[in-house]
Ligand SMILES: NC(=O)C1=CN([C@@H]2O[C@H](COP(=O)(O)OP(=O)(O)OC[C@H]3O[C@@H](n4cnc5c(N)ncnc54)[C@H](O)[C@@H]3O)[C@@H](O)[C@H]2O)C=CC1
């Protein structure tokens with residue numbers, strides 16, 4: 001059963017990792033897909049090729065999400081190419097691990113600008129397009145388990161993920177009257193480029209996996225189903241919700 005047949009789905013930061021898995025998942029479920037990427041031309045081109053190999057239309061648009069102009073350009077190029085925006089997945093993010101006491105101002109500000117300000121402008125641009133179209137839509141933010149728990153080297157990052165979670169709650173209220181649903185996924189630790197240095201230590205990986213009830217760290221495609229579901233009409237009465245996708249890590253305190 002294809003859940004996104006005939007829809008146009010947009011995903012930010014989709015040349016690799018979770019965003020790419022979401023984009024490919026959307027195409028597998030019958031959507032045409034527009035991806036944003038910041039630098040990785042080859043990754044973006046291969047993601048589009050994979051979308052097209054699934055029989056869907058794909059387009060990549062370059063842009064740094066921290067610049068509000070990128071959001072306007074991304075939505076405009078998607079509409080020019082495929083005529084509409086049905087679902088928008090806010091995924092782009094960075095996590096430059098660093099201690100709190102000597103956090104460089106630039107690292108703090110860049111993390112805020114990419115993860116939170118960028119999301120705000122993107123969600124706003126996507127929502128304006130959906131309101132103009134007049135037939136609702138779905139917005140999914142890739143927040144994190146870090147919206148709910150702390151991280152010693154993530155004091156600049158976890159507030160952005162809590163902020164995204166909160167943004168989806170508030171936009172769910174602001175946009176409900178237009179039939180636009182807003183939800184977030186909260187991944188646990190997923191093996192991607194964002195943490196490859198932090199998790200280069202195999203002992204650390206094994207310790208982390210041992211704390212997860214399902215017995216392993218996540219892979220990008222573990223997010224595919226949850227994001228496709230929330231973007232689809234199967235979730236037609238779900239808004240303002242968040243879905244932990246963490247193998248049970250969050251509930252495993254005791
Ligand atoms: N890997 C993990 O354990 C978890 C990741 N997340 C979130 O998932 C999202 C995706 O991350 P991953 O796939 O894990 O890592 P990743 O590093 O593979 O993907 C991040 C993507 O965002 C893009 N990006 C970064 N800065 C950008 C900018 N200024 N403009 C446009 N694109 C930009 C990157 O090019 C990359 O494609 C992030 O928001 C991250 O915070 C959330 C929870 C856990």
Ligand SMILES: C[C@H](O)[C@@H]1OC(=O)[C@H](O)[C@@H]1O
Nearest residue numbers: 095144146188189194195
């Ligand atoms: C990048 C980290 O490994 C990852 O990011 C998150 O949001 C998770 O909570 C993990 O800490």
